Amino acid sequence: MLKKSKVAAVFAALALVVTTAPASTAATDKQLEIFTWWASGGEAAGLEGMTTEFNRLNPNTPFINATVAGAAGVNAKGVLVSRMQAGNPPDTFQAHAGEELSSYVKAGQIEDLTFLYKSEGWDKVFPKDLIKTITVKGKIYSVPVNIHRSNVLWWNPAAAKKAGITKAPASLDAMLADMAKFKKVGIDGIALAGNGDWAIAHLFDYVLLASMGPDKFNGLWTGKTKWSGPEVSKAIDYLAKILAYGNSSKSLDWPDAGKLVTTGKAGFFIMGDWASSQWQSEGLKLGKDYTWAPGPGTNGIYQWLSDSFTLPKGAVNRDAGIAWLKVSGSLAGQDAFNPKKGSIAVRTDSNPKLYDAYLQAAMKSWKKDRLVGSTVHGVNWGNAGMAAYNSAVGRFYSGGAKDKKGFVKALDAALKAHQNS
Amino acid sequence: MKAKKNRVHSPWGGFFFVLPSIIAMAVFVYGMIGYTVRESLQNRTNSYTEDVFYVGLTNYIELWQDPEFTHALSNLLKFTAVFMIGCLLSGLIMSLLLEKGIKGEGFFRSTYLYPMAISFIAMGTSWRWLMDSARDADATGLNYILQKVGLGALQSDWYTSEAGSMFAMSLPAIWQMSGYVMALFLAGFRGIPDDLREAARVDGASEFKIYRHILFPQLSPTFLTVLIILGHISMKVFDLIFGIATKSYVTKVLAIYMWQVIFDFQNYAKGAAIAIVILLMIAVAVIPYLIYVNKTEEANK
Numbered sequence: 001m002l003k004k005s006k007v008a009a010v011f012a013a014l015a016l017v018v019t020t021a022p023a024s025t026a027a028t029d030k031q032l033e034i035f036t037w038w039a040s041g042g043e044a045a046g047l048e049g050m051t052t053e054f055n056r057l058n059p060n061t062p063f064i065n066a067t068v069a070g071a072a073g074v075n076a077k078g079v080l081v082s083r084m085q086a087g088n089p090p091d092t093f094q095a096h097a098g099e100e101l102s103s104y105v106k107a108g109q110i111e112d113l114t115f116l117y118k119s120e121g122w123d124k125v126f127p128k129d130l131i132k133t134i135t136v137k138g139k140i141y142s143v144p145v146n147i148h149r150s151n152v153l154w155w156n157p158a159a160a161k162k163a164g165i166t167k168a169p170a171s172l173d174a175m176l177a178d179m180a181k182f183k184k185v186g187i188d189g190i191a192l193a194g195n196g197d198w199a200i201a202h203l204f205d206y207v208l209l210a211s212m213g214p215d216k217f218n219g220l221w222t223g224k225t226k227w228s229g230p231e232v233s234k235a236i237d238y239l240a241k242i243l244a245y246g247n248s249s250k251s252l253d254w255p256d257a258g259k260l261v262t263t264g265k266a267g268f269f270i271m272g273d274w275a276s277s278q279w280q281s282e283g284l285k286l287g288k289d290y291t292w293a294p295g296p297g298t299n300g301i302y303q304w305l306s307d308s309f310t311l312p313k314g315a316v317n318r319d320a321g322i323a324w325l326k327v328s329g330s331l332a333g334q335d336a337f338n339p340k341k342g343s344i345a346v347r348t349d350s351n352p353k354l355y356d357a358y359l360q361a362a363m364k365s366w367k368k369d370r371l372v373g374s375t376v377h378g379v380n381w382g383n384a385g386m387a388a389y390n391s392a393v394g395r396f397y398s399g400g401a402k403d404k405k406g407f408v409k410a411l412d413a414a415l416k417a418h419q420n421s
Numbered sequence: 422m423k424a425k426k427n428r429v430h431s432p433w434g435g436f437f438f439v440l441p442s443i444i445a446m447a448v449f450v451y452g453m454i455g456y457t458v459r460e461s462l463q464n465r466t467n468s469y470t471e472d473v474f475y476v477g478l479t480n481y482i483e484l485w486q487d488p489e490f491t492h493a494l495s496n497l498l499k500f501t502a503v504f505m506i507g508c509l510l511s512g513l514i515m516s517l518l519l520e521k522g523i524k525g526e527g528f529f530r531s532t533y534l535y536p537m538a539i540s541f542i543a544m545g546t547s548w549r550w551l552m553d554s555a556r557d558a559d560a561t562g563l564n565y566i567l568q569k570v571g572l573g574a575l576q577s578d579w580y581t582s583e584a585g586s587m588f589a590m591s592l593p594a595i596w597q598m599s600g601y602v603m604a605l606f607l608a609g610f611r612g613i614p615d616d617l618r619e620a621a622r623v624d625g626a627s628e629f630k631i632y633r634h635i636l637f638p639q640l641s642p643t644f645l646t647v648l649i650i651l652g653h654i655s656m657k658v659f660d661l662i663f664g665i666a667t668k669s670y671v672t673k674v675l676a677i678y679m680w681q682v683i684f685d686f687q688n689y690a691k692g693a694a695i696a697i698v699i700l701l702m703i704a705v706a707v708i709p710y711l712i713y714v715n716k717t718e719e720a721n722k
Contacts, residue, residue, distance in 0.1 A: 078684040085468070103687050107469035194581060195549075196667035249555035250581035251666065265559070384467075387668075387685035391489060394670030399583045410488075421467050421686060 032320035033064045034309075035083075035093035037076035042277045042341050049336035050145070054327045061320050066090055077383070084109050089312030091321040096378025097134050097144045097308040099221075103382055103421055104310070105141050111311040112139040113325065122329050125347045129371040130304075133379065142308035145328045146343035149362055150272040150374040151206045151295035151303040157288070159187055159264040168293030172210050172238050175268065175296040179245040182267035189245025191266035193257035197394030202376045203270045204239050204393050210297030211235040214372045221373075221380040223419075227411045236408070240401040250398070262290055270295060272305070272377070276358050277342020286358055294365075302369035305377035306346065385418025454700065461693035468687040480694040490695070492670075493678040499587040500594075500674060501655040507595035508651050509644075512602025517632075519603070520610045530607070533600035541597075545664020548593040552579035552665070586671045594661055598654065602647050609643035610636065642717075645710065652706040656699060675699050 032054075038047045051063055067076075080093055084104065095101055104110045117123045117140055123131065126144070134140055153168060153175075160166070163182045169175040179189025193199035209217045212231040219225030226232070247257070247266055258275050260266035262284055269275065279290055286292075294301070309328045315321045327333040334345035339354045344363050352360045373379025375389060392410035396403060464476045484490045515533055519526050536544070551562040556576050560568055564576040580589040613636060621631045659676035666672045668681060675695055683692035 078680070081468075081684050081687060103468045106467070109468075195669065197669050247555065248557075248559055249553050249561075250578065251549055251553055383684075384686040384688070387681055388489075390668070391670045391673075398581060398586070398669070398671035413488075417686060421688070 030060060030317070030320070031062045031064055032058075032092070032317055032324055033066055033090045034324060035066045035076070035080060035090035037067065037094065038341075039067045041281055046146075046337040046339075046341035049340055050327060050333050053330075053333050053336050054324060057327065058320070058323050061317075061323070084312065087314060089315055091315040091317045092309045092311060092324050094307055094309060095142065097130075097142050097306040098373055098379035099382045099418075100378030100386070101141055101308075101310065101382075102136070103384075104312075105136055109313055110141050111313055112141060113143060113311060114138075114140050116143065116322070116325060116329070120326060120329055122347075125349050127346075127348060127366070127371065130306075130346065133371070133373060134308075142310045143325045143329045144306040144308040144346045145334060146307050146338050146341055147346055147362075147366060148272050148274060148305050148343045148377075149302055149365075150202060150305055150377060151209060151298045151301065152271065152273050152275075153293045153295050154258075154261060154269040154271060154275055154290055155267060155292075156261050156264050157291055159261075159267060162264075163187060163267065165267075169296040170299065171297045172207070176238075176241055176245075179242070179267060183245060187264065188247045188260065188266040189268065190242055190247075191257040191260040191269040192243070192246035192250070193252045193254040193271075194250035194397060195253050197390040197397070198376055199254050199257070199271070200243075200397045201390045201393040202272070202374075203242070204235075205375045206270050206295045206298065206303070207239045207242065208232070208235045209301065209303060209372060210295060211238055214301055214370055217372060218380075221375065221385075221415075221418075223415055227415060228408055232408065232411070233404070236396075236404055239396075240404075243397060243401045272374075273358065273362065274342055276356075280342070280356070286356065292358060300369055301372055302365050303372045303374050304366075305374040305379055307343075381414075381418045382421050384421035385414050388414035388417040457693045457696050457700075460689055461697050463690055465689045466691060468689075476690075480690045481698075484691070484694055484698070489670075489673070489678060490675075493673045493675050494698075496587050496672065497656070497658075497674040500591050500658065501652065503588050504591040504594045504598075504655050505648065505651045507591060508599050508602050509647065511595060511599040512647070513606055515599065515603040516606035516610060519607055530604070533603050535600065536597040537601050539597070541660035542664040544593055544597060545661055549665045552589055552592070554578040554581045580666060580672050583671055590662060590665065590672050593665070594655075594658070597661075598651065602651070605643055605647050605650075606640065609640045613639050645713070649707060649710045653703050656703045656706070 036047065038044055047065075051065075054061075054063060076094075080090075083089055084107075089109070095104075101110065117126075117131075122143075130144070131140070134142065134144070155168075159182070163178070163185045165178050165181055169178050182189045190203075192203070208220065211234055212225070216225045216231050220227065220232070245267075247260055252260075254271060254275070255278055257266070258269060258271065258278065261269045262279060262282075273292075276286065276290075276292070280286070284290060295303075309325055311318070311321050311325060329347075331345075331347060331349060331351075334347055335350055335354055338345050338350070339356075339359070342359070344350070344355065344359050344366055348367055350363065352363055355363065375381055376386065378386065381389065389411070392407060392414055395410055396407040399406075461480055462475050462477065463473055464470060464479075465473055466480075519529060523529075553560075553562045553564065554577070555561055556564055557568070557573075560576065563579070567573060567575050577585065577589070580586045617635055618631055621635050626634070657676055658674060659680070662672050662674055663677060668677060676699065679692050679695040679699070682688050682695060686692075
């Protein structure tokens with residue numbers, strides 16, 4: 001008898017473990033679970049602003065933030081992929097607008113949101129080029145909430161003065177000449193952030209655009225412009241020359257590389273405009289401690305990337321998810337989010353007075369410039385292509401920028417990785 | 422009293438006590454291995470494949486044609502070689518120094534063991550700073566120290582250039598694990614009765630000969646254990662390298678590439694195949710050891 005009851009106790013204990021485990025994650029009815037990697041600084045502050053707006057409109061829906069912090073979403077994406085595959089999606093999640101969403105679209109994991117574009121009037125206030133880029137076979141799957149510019153040249157006016165540079169270079173060749181001037185006075189020509197390869201790939205993305213122009217550049221991502229062609233070969237030569245002027249530390253993250261510029265140890269920096277909000281949070285002043293220009297040779301071209309929100313199929317709180325998307329695309333939501341995040345609104349009717357001098361200039365360009373997508377930040381290729389692209393550039397960089405043939409081969413393989421995913 | 426004794430000896434009571442862990446092992450270890458094997462033999466090479474079928478060893482064959490896989494594999498083998506040799510040598514030397522029972526042994530022992538208490542990620546971050554490749558006037562970390570002690574010529578790119586990347590990467594791993602190896606060897610030395618040494622001394626053996634012919638041969642089981650422990654830690658290394666260089670190409674090893682293939686490429690079949698390759702590499706090291714241990718235990722019974 002004693003034995004039997006013991007066995008029963010063991011099974012009872014097991015049963016308890018089995019039944020209590022899922023209960024803790026089960027959703028109660030009215031709430032919104034949002035999945036982002038905005039956890040600190042201006043990003044978190046911006047999200048807070050948008051959350052306030054959401055709570056004002058939906059006072060009875062508690063807001064649950066399933067943040068996975070850090071590394072531009074590198075860690076978060078892994079968690080998200082697992083949850084989507086397991087059929088346990090959040091009610092909405094953050095992803096770069098563009099091809100980065102393609103694997104979710106092909107897997108049928110996110111909903112078509114075209115109806116929102118009509119009902120909210122976004123098809124009229126979002127730029128046409130942008131809508132064209134994020135439309136897949138007539139359907140739109142995400143709501144972009146901000147726009148960053150990736151082809152921006154940053155430098156330190158004091159350091160430039162020391163090197164005898166008075167104005168921003170207008171072409172790749174002029175930039176190389178200026179970098180030589182920096183070198184003469186003991187300043188590294190360009191700040192490089194080698195850790196994790198992506199910031200070097202970001203630089204290469206700009207060099208490709210500047211050396212071959214937007215039409216050829218756009219062809220690279222579909223296979224229309226050949227990676228083995230002369231245009232890419234020329235761009236690689238430029239990249240190798242630029243890398244030779246870089247700082248000797250190859251293991252920096254981008255904020256540390258940015259610090260080389262603001263402290264006058266490096267001349268130029270090609271980085272997205274999130275650098276500006278980072279520096280302002282460090283107390284630096286635009287125009288005095290650092291200044292900017294469009295990437296040399298890409299004046300009039302706006303290489304953009306955008307964070308957007310989606311509606312996963314099978315979301316537990318679909319209505320709450322839609323309510324969040326409405327806030328994300330609304331004027332009040334975007335103007336609450338963007339000034340703090342250091343990006344501009346997607347909407348062309350946003351209020352410039354809320355933004356700083358750099359962002360105001362960016363807003364003007366956004367309305368009139370040619371729009372081209374960023375590769376490293378998810379517009380041109382999906383996750384697989386992006387990862388392979390970063391590796392290809394990392395291989396070239398850590399091998400001392402010598403193996404041009406291998407680089408081209410790896411880039412070609414990246415296109416195949418993208419097409420296969 | 423009798424009833425109590427019976428319960429202890431009943432094989433079923435013991436069985437039910439370990440049953441939960443048997444079930445958990447069957448499901449979460451062997452079941453998952455089986456699932457991964459199955460996945461690696463199928464065609465789910467992206468997130469939206471619906472028509473799933475078996476493709477035999479195709480995924481494994483394609484791995485060998487993937488330059489990034491062979492790059493990660495050769496990185497891993499280099500890392501393993503340097504890490505194991507480095508740990509064995511430094512652990513052995515430290516245990517030899519402590520074995521004599523020097524003053525303050527407890528202090529040194531815990532100092533050497535202490536790096537084990539630090540998480541790989543925290544350690545990775547600090548070693549990234551230490552192994553910064555900036556040179557001369559910009560130098561920080563190890564390069565700075567080298568300059569200060571007059572060895573400026575030895576400044577290095579550490580893990581950031583292709584030639585030396587995995588040698589540099591094994592430095593923090595050796596730093597962390599050698600204390601543990603020392604502890605294992607020390608325990609091995611302490612397990613050898615003092616009588617043996619004294620008998621050898623009476624017979625006129627030199628200290629060197631005592632170590633060479635009396636102590637080291639008795640350490641060989643310890644030596645084997647250490648090899649196996651280090652080997653399997655090294656084969657599955659992920660967090661240490663991720664903590665230092667994230668997904669950088671130059672230091673990519675199999676575990677990092679597997680993670681990338683699964684979550685970035687969403688190529689589940691290929692990711693599973695890489696996982697099985699890692700498992701097989703560990704098995705090649707561990708299974709002979711298990712057989713050996715079983716045999717010696719049988720013999721000692």
